[in-house]
Amino acid sequence: MSGLIGSILNSTTALKSNQKAVEIAGKNLANVNSTNYARQRVEFGISGGYSQTQINQIRDTILDDKIVREAAVTGSLEAQKRIYSQLQAILGEQITADVDSPETLTGTTTSANEGSGVSAAIDRFFNAFHSLATNPTDASARALVVSSAEDMVAQFNKLSAELVTLDEDVVRAVEADVTRANSLINDIASLNGQISKLEISKPGSAMELRDLRQQKLEELAKYIDFETHDSNNGQVLVVARDKSPGAGAEVLLVRNTMVDNEIRFNAETNELYFTHDTTMPLGPSPNLTAMDPQGGSLHGLLHVRSTTDPFGGAGASAIGPLARMREELDVLAREVATAVSGIHDDGTVPVQFFDDDDNPDLIDLGAITAANIQLWSNLTPAAIRTSSSGNAGANDVAQGIAELSATKLAGLGDRTFSEYTSDMAYRIGNDVSNTTLLIQNQALIETQLKDNRSSLMGVSIDEEMANILVYQRSFQASARVIEVLNTLLGIVVDRFGS
Amino acid sequence: MSDIRVSTSAYQQSLIRQIATNQSTVVDLSKQLASRRKVTLPEDDPIVMARTMRRTTEKRELLQFNTNNILAENLIKSSELKLSEMRALGDLAIAIGESTDAQASATERESAWGRLNDLVNQALDLANAKSEDNYLFAGTDFAQDPYRIDDNGTPADLSDDFVVYEGSPTDPSDPNFEEAEYYVGSNTKIAPRLSPQYNEDIQSYIQHILDLRNAFGGPTYDDVAVKAAIADIETSDDRLVVATTDLALKQLRLETAKKADTALFNQLDGSIAGEVGIDLAEVAVRLNQAQLGYEAALSSSSRILQVSLLDYI
Numbered sequence: 105m106s107g108l109i110g111s112i113l114n115s116t117t118a119l120k121s122n123q124k125a126v127e128i129a130g131k132n133l134a135n136v137n138s139t140n141y142a143r144q145r146v147e148f149g150i151s152g153g154y155s156q157t158q159i160n161q162i163r164d165t166i167l168d169d170k171i172v173r174e175a176a177v178t179g180s181l182e183a184q185k186r187i188y189s190q191l192q193a194i195l196g197e198q199i200t201a202d203v204d205s206p207e208t209l210t211g212t213t214t215s216a217n218e219g220s221g222v223s224a225a226i227d228r229f230f231n232a233f234h235s236l237a238t239n240p241t242d243a244s245a246r247a248l249v250v251s252s253a254e255d256m257v258a259q260f261n262k263l264s265a266e267l268v269t270l271d272e273d274v275v276r277a278v279e280a281d282v283t284r285a286n287s288l289i290n291d292i293a294s295l296n297g298q299i300s301k302l303e304i305s306k307p308g309s310a311m312e313l314r315d316l317r318q319q320k321l322e323e324l325a326k327y328i329d330f331e332t333h334d335s336n337n338g339q340v341l342v343v344a345r346d347k348s349p350g351a352g353a354e355v356l357l358v359r360n361t362m363v364d365n366e367i368r369f370n371a372e373t374n375e376l377y378f379t380h381d382t383t384m385p386l387g388p389s390p391n392l393t394a395m396d397p398q399g400g401s402l403h404g405l406l407h408v409r410s411t412t413d414p415f416g417g418a419g420a421s422a423i424g425p426l427a428r429m430r431e432e433l434d435v436l437a438r439e440v441a442t443a444v445s446g447i448h449d450d451g452t453v454p455v456q457f458f459d460d461d462d463n464p465d466l467i468d469l470g471a472i473t474a475a476n477i478q479l480w481s482n483l484t485p486a487a488i489r490t491s492s493s494g495n496a497g498a499n500d501v502a503q504g505i506a507e508l509s510a511t512k513l514a515g516l517g518d519r520t521f522s523e524y525t526s527d528m529a530y531r532i533g534n535d536v537s538n539t540t541l542l543i544q545n546q547a548l549i550e551t552q553l554k555d556n557r558s559s560l561m562g563v564s565i566d567e568e569m570a571n572i573l574v575y576q577r578s579f580q581a582s583a584r585v586i587e588v589l590n591t592l593l594g595i596v597v598d599r600f601g602s
Numbered sequence: 603m604s605d606i607r608v609s610t611s612a613y614q615q616s617l618i619r620q621i622a623t624n625q626s627t628v629v630d631l632s633k634q635l636a637s638r639r640k641v642t643l644p645e646d647d648p649i650v651m652a653r654t655m656r657r658t659t660e661k662r663e664l665l666q667f668n669t670n671n672i673l674a675e676n677l678i679k680s681s682e683l684k685l686s687e688m689r690a691l692g693d694l695a696i697a698i699g700e701s702t703d704a705q706a707s708a709t710e711r712e713s714a715w716g717r718l719n720d721l722v723n724q725a726l727d728l729a730n731a732k733s734e735d736n737y738l739f740a741g742t743d744f745a746q747d748p749y750r751i752d753d754n755g756t757p758a759d760l761s762d763d764f765v766v767y768e769g770s771p772t773d774p775s776d777p778n779f780e781e782a783e784y785y786v787g788s789n790t791k792i793a794p795r796l797s798p799q800y801n802e803d804i805q806s807y808i809q810h811i812l813d814l815r816n817a818f819g820g821p822t823y824d825d826v827a828v829k830a831a832i833a834d835i836e837t838s839d840d841r842l843v844v845a846t847t848d849l850a851l852k853q854l855r856l857e858t859a860k861k862a863d864t865a866l867f868n869q870l871d872g873s874i875a876g877e878v879g880i881d882l883a884e885v886a887v888r889l890n891q892a893q894l895g896y897e898a899a900l901s902s903s904s905r906i907l908q909v910s911l912l913d914y915i
Contacts, residue, residue, distance in 0.1 A: 496744040540645065
């Protein structure tokens with residue numbers, strides 16, 4: 105049995121334990137809105153008959169890992185959706201008609217001839233030829249053909265330029281994300297160092313630093329997918345995968361306190377590389393190992409730009425939408441030029457319609473793209489060829505060109521121009537809506553996981569307040585014990601001390 | 603029964619998500635109500651968007667064909683009018699020929715010659731008539747007047763004059779034969795000018811009026827020549843009736859095409875409205891429901907979030 109003095113000392117320990125418990129409850133309350141904060145709990149143990157405290161953190165590493173993985177999936181989808189939405193806006197196809205006000209064929213006002221996008225421009229171009237076919241000698245009909253052709257060519261050039269700009273924007277976004285990812289990789293290595301120092305003697309004690317590292321890991325997952333492995337003294341290894349056959353080989357990004365590899369981007373090859381030496385000049389160097397990201401914004405952005413099937417299969421569907429739209433526009437421009445010139449041009453230099461450059465004497469229709477398509481520089485309204493006989497009233501050439509609008513062309517995959525452009529709109533619309541749907545599903549998964557994690561490690565004000573009341577009462581009780589012991593000790597000292 | 607622990611932030615986030623979901627629904631429905639469309643961008647419904655684009659292209663084409671139809675109709679009506687006027691000249695020529703007989707004096711025959719000569723010139727003017735600055739009865743060749751009188755190398759001798767046609771070939775078997783066809787409806791392609799083979803009939807018609815004129819050019823009345831020329835004019839007139847019928851049939855095709863296209867246009871418009879448009883009443887009711895839900899979410903959330911154990915200790 106301990107004496108009165110000993111009892112006072114032991115009660116003081118209880119007092120301190122309850123004081124600590126109130127402090128932890130206060131800390132929990134202070135972090136009620138911190139996303140990655142894992143609530144701390146005071147465990148009251150018994151040592152020599154009196155309570156001793158131990159502080160634990162409530163964290164589920166399995167849930168943490170799942171959340172990291174899902175963050176990578178979301179990061180990729182969100183990056184893709186951002187670009188798909190821009191592609192959709194660039195294509196410019198939208199319904200503007202007031203569907204509540206029926207139009208009539210003979211009505212004086214109609215919105216059908218309005219409309220944005222390349223499809224409307226192509227329609228107007230071929231309809232101008234339909235108009236010219238009714239009266240090949242009409243100067244205004246000829247002028248309309250030239251102006252509608254100029255509009256269509258301008259649309260192609262504009263779309264192409266906007267796609268180039270978007271591609272440059274995506275490259276800049278990749279570079280920015282790589283910089284941010286590398287910064288996070290360094291942060292994680294640095295946090296590993298701080299955690300290992302603190303936890304040498306007391307494993308699991310660097311709780312706030314672990315929270316911070318988890319936050320950095322989840323942030324990093326938004327940019328690139330990776331896996332973590334536990335290492336010594338509370339440190340983690342961060343690994344990504346290269347393009348080795350199969351699932352790819354693991355390559356270390358963070359080895360304990362060291363950054364083993366950073367990420368580098370080469371816009372030309374559209375690849376990410378592991379690199380030890382960040383000062384090494386870029387290029388498709390055999391010394392650099394290419395990454396094989398499967399998640400994160402970097403995966404999404406690289407996929408958008410991809411010009412090859414990332415899964416090794418055939419078919420344009422696997423090509424990134426940005427590259428695909430550029431290719432589709434080039435095909436469209438080339439087919440318009442080839443088909444029209446095939447009827448219009450008579451094989452002599454003086455009669456041409458489209459050109460790929462400013463040299464009127466050298467025409468290479470096969471080299472035409474959406475970026476370089478232009479009207480033959482010597483083309484004037486009067487120079488438009490409307491008939492093969494040369495008779496002023498004949499219209500076989502003009503009519504032949506007009507009828508191209510409804511012709512299924514092999515170069516367009518046996519589709520008409522209208523079918524081809526509507527398919528383009530369908531594909532990008534499908535990309536946006538599918539990605540939106542996937543993001544919504546992904547949000548549900550993430551919400552579910554985060555709710556699960558939050559139910560475990562999140563702070564509840566009600567719970568903490570209740571705990572504070574309990575700890576307060578315990579503290580008061582312990583204080584009362586000390587007071588009583590002190591009284592007893594006073595009696596002993598007063599009676600026997602004199 | 604095990605209790606599910608709910609953290610304060612999860613609780614708050616859940617309420618905020620509910621508010622955001624309701625708000626998003628309200629915004630979507632408001633947009634639909636304002637534009638009266640449920641599809642504006644490809645992402646709204648890619649399949650409907652693609653179909654609407656193709657239908658809009660069809661509508662644009664129908665509008666163009668309708669314009670072509672109107673132009674073709676004008677051309678046909680002008681041609682019909684000129685042919686009708688030409689036939690009236692033929693009737694007048696026959697009347698002159700029949701009223702100037704063997705009893706007519708030389709002066710009366712000369713007068714008949716003069717009036718018939720005037721009718722020939724009027725008929726030539728009608729045959730060379732233009733619409734929108736292009737000859738009506740020249741086929742596709744507008745390089746010169748399609749009809750003229752050739753003096754046969756003897757300008758002073760009018761009796762051997764004859765009518766020449768210089769438009770595009772009139773024989774369908776001629777390799778250079780051509781007609782300027784174009785679309786006047788989604789499935790109707792016609793050449794609204796008078797079919798070139800009838801241009802030869804116009805030439806013959808004027809030639810026979812000319813023959814009648816020449817029959818009065820001799821020193822005496824030539825009964826045989828006059829009667830032959832009158833008979834020829836009457837035969838040629840039958841050919842012009844056939845030519846007019848040719849134009850009338852084209853006119854009929856124009857009208858049929860216009861009717862069919864009007865129906866098709868309305869059908870396309872209806873299909874677009876059906877797929878793209880909204881049911882105003884339904885969306886208005888849904889918006890009302892969504893607004894109520896949104897307000898309820900706001901109200902309940904604000905009440906719930908205001909209360910905690912802090913209020914009771």
